């Protein structure tokens with residue numbers, strides 16, 4: 001005989017476990033009520049206790065030793081960058097620089113500075129190197145880089161770019177570089193801009209656009225609009241266009257159309273004849 005009854009395990013813990021497994025399978029990863037519940041005030045959860053502090057073992061202590069103060073690191077980056085009279089010298093200065101925490105966070109194998117032409121009319125500024133870039137020592141050589149190359153080629157920019165990033169070491173786990181990490185690397189990026197003297201900057205992705213334009217606005221509203229990038233001393237001013245990051249486009253192919261419009265806008269300005277005074 002057909003029966004619709006479902007046999008549940010007698011053990012309440014097993015019932016709860018089976019129910020949780022069902023929800024997890026269905027994609028539910030958080031449980032929320034309409035109103036927040038203060039379970040500490042209700043006495044159902046003990047207030048968090050500060051964990052007892054034990055001295056870390058000597059090996060770990062060495063690994064987490066305080067890094068140079070940000071202001072000292074920034075001063076050092078500024079001095080090193082100012083001394084570099086060529087892109088080659090700048091590459092050596094970056095490789096020798098110890099002031100960016102990313103260099104010591106394990107994931108980074110080497111500094112990743114640039115690829116492309118040293119006299120390029122266009123500088124492409126991405127966010128930071130990933131695993132493939134770390135392995136090869138060049139920016140944008142992984143999956144996102146391959147898409148970027150295709151996009152640049154389609155927009156007739158491939159042979160006219162110097163490609164770099166806001167930070168020169170891979171952030172662990174490919175996380176977004178922090179504003180502090182970007183800050184200590186900025187003197188090198190500024191020096192690269194001063195040496196290459198591009199006509200235009202293409203800012204790829206939110207972390208690049210925000211750092212370069214010193215704004216909190218999101219990339220979806222920044223993209224496709226022209227801004228003036230200014231060096232810290234105000235001596236250099238270059239038109240800059242933020243656009244979507246190719247890694248984002250790999251996840252959201254429907255957004256490619258917007259990136260394509262940005263690149264057409266960019267090439268049109270690059271190739272626009274200079275107006276005679």
Ligand code: URA
Nearest residue numbers: 126127128129139140
């Ligand atoms: N993403 C970036 O922003 N830069 C790279 O170099 C690679 C991936």
